Amino acid sequence: MDANWLDGVEEAARHALPAPVHRYIRQGAGASVTAAEAGRSWDRIRFAPHVLRDVTDVDLRTTLLGSDLSTPIGVAPTTFQRAAHPDGEVAMARAAADAGSVMVVSSNAGSTFVDIAGTGVTWWLQAYLSADRTLTEPLLRRAVDAGARAVVLTVDTPVVGTKHDDGPTVWETTDPGWLRVNFDAGYDDLPGAQKALDLGPHDIEWLSSTTGLPVVVKGVLRPDDARRCVQAGAAAVWVSNHGGRQLDRTVASAEVLESVVAAVGGDAEVYVDGGLRSGSDVLAAMALGADAAFLGRLPLWCLAAGEERVLAMHRTLAAQLTEATRLAGLSSPSQAVGVLAPKPPFGP
Template sequence: MTTSALGQEPSVALRTEDFAVLAQARLEPAVWDFLSGGSGAERTLAGNLRAFDAVRLRPRILTGTAEPDTGVELFAHRWPVPFAIAPVACNRLLHPEGEVATVRGAGALGAVTIVPMLASRTLEDIRAAAGAPLWLQLFWTRDRALMTELVERAESAGYGALVITSDMPVMARRLRDLRNRFVIEPEFGPVNLGSAGVQVRGGEGESGVRAHAAKTFDPTATWRDLEWLRSTTRLPVIVKGVLTDRDAELAVRHGAQGVVVSNHGGRQLDGAQSSLTALREVTRALGGRVPVFVDGGVRRGVDVLVALAAGADAVLLGRAPMWGLAAAGERGVREVLALILEELREAMRLCGAATTADLGPDLLSWSAP
């Protein structure tokens, strides 16, 4: 019998949602809402999950598949697992060690972590703790010198790529945060921004994080800014927040070396199409010219399989590993990722797929979510 992050008794963590239950019990209600909530009526948040629920698999039999190979080739490197940890702000809200625990847990499986610009540990401390590659996520900030400084620090510390989140010209109204007047206190806040990371509590019906975003993020950024960012770095630049074929084409035209199909986990435009739906449109448009990643609604290994079969080169995991972090720190992150990997391997065997390259659209049957 095995033990898990959920305690010393035999493991009851049979689904990633089991970690969510423990995470919610351990977090302050306002922090749980910040992690779990979406924007508006949370239609897109729910739509991301429904999109995966609507897919049916068409497995093959008698393929002789024993132990499937879950690796993928990206940017001239081999990833042992076809998923990475998506950027989630201020991990110290969830666990005292914050991003240091996150990258240690991910490193145990060789999984890439995309470190958030709004990390609550320094880029250098995170790099020192990592056992697998790191990428740095950025927002478009009004202060371009701040972006340049972060890029230079990332290059010096050995980060492998930049991911520029481009779907937040303004932060959408996240009603849970507004009701809670949510603010990230300095001891948990984004330490890599210096004084620019400090938030102030707002009035009734206001959110400190939204006020901070309005002050910090640049709503005027255009494709020319992407060209500028490309000119400042030798690292690959990946554009996150793509939901249409047209924007995918524009991203590549202006220098992106990869795109992330994402609706920000249902936290920006409420009513936006699901990431899985947009993924098919984007992969058709790009035709393999650059790697395509996807996030939003991925909760289990079979979801990873579906995303890969639908055309993604790899999948980003957001909330699920954060549930593990809140539940048990480094160990919880490791157990969540190991569970998803175990589920993926099982699904590949049952679909008759020996490698991730065997996962194609012929495995999928689509219906209206």
């Protein structure tokens, strides 16, 4: 396949998927200002590559929260994977397992944790907390029992940002059985099951002691908040604006990543997502100090064509990242902080 085939996967999925599903994956909140500018924000990062260095061997391997992985490129949590393909999360997990990538499983998943874990993938649970925290405990217990290695607390969604649909929505047109199968039956009707509006740093401690797992805080865009997460015991901070699906006009992840990395100061891992589409984008993220980069829509577009296409995506991204790393004069993308060009590029 041509190295640029990834640029065409959204268009291919548009033909393969029912219109409401395609629209659901693609859409941003509000006027989609943030969703639209995510990709362009990575294009603005400039490298100053090293030369006269031995780049015979390039190694993408990394360790995140104690798990050894073949690549620093992970799969972000996304809802409705079974609307993209009948095998949904299980197909996504098989491809991630083959690629040696970490997969973050949405708490809304339409496949059971046991089936996902059965693929052998390294996986983390993404969780929202309910107003009554104790109602979340059975979900957390199921994830721990099935072998989740971390829990990712999404903190940018006290309410779901309004999206504008010019037709029927995915919620109205797809099988409700493709969603939230890891919750107890009737969960959503329980008093206190709505998303918590009063999340605080104490919830990081609560999640950590309830699960015994490292806690990742997803949706952080400010250095001061990043610091509060670390002080509350977060093992990692995940810079994200939720793919532009929450507060529209929110700053791009690429714009704030470096300041968050500085605030964390090595006391926790730092991840990023939002608009990453190529190995060069991932190198840019790592040059800004990220330990790993996650992709939301790209693997979903590929999933519309099945597991093999998702695996091809992982392989292509790994090949692109290997090439970009070598061209930057490095033997690992983990060294990329050193190739960030000074701002403004090389002075006036």
